[in-house]
Amino acid sequence: MTVALDDFLPTYSPNLIKMDVEGSELKALQGCLKMLKRSRPYLAIAIYHFINDMWEIPLFLIGLDVSYDFYVRCHGKHLTETILYCYPK
Secondary structure (H helix, E strand, O other): OOOOHHHHOOOOOOOEEEEOOOOOHHHHHHOOHHHHHHHOOEEEEEOOOOOOHHHHHHHHHHHOOOOEEEEEEEOOOOOOOEEEEEEEO
16 A cells, blocks of 8 residues: 555655655655645655656656755766755755
8 A cells, every 4th residue: 555645744844855765756756745845855866766767856856846956976886876866945
C-alpha cells in the first residue's frame, strides 16, 4: 500500500526532505506536492536510478514555481549516488 505524504501528514511542514527511494523519487515528490508548495523545504533527491531523472525531476520542481536554486553533486563513481540539491530562494 502506498500513501502520499500529503495525505499521511497533511499539515506537516518539514524544512528538509532527503529522498533515495530506488527510482520512485518523482512519484514520491508528486505525492508531497502540497507540502513542497506550503513549506518550500530544502531537498536532497537521488537522481541516478534512471537517466531521465536527471532532467525530469528538476523540470517537475521548476514547474511547481516555488523558486529553488539547483545543485548537482556526484558522491560516487560513474554517476552513482548523484544527488540533486534544491535550496529555496
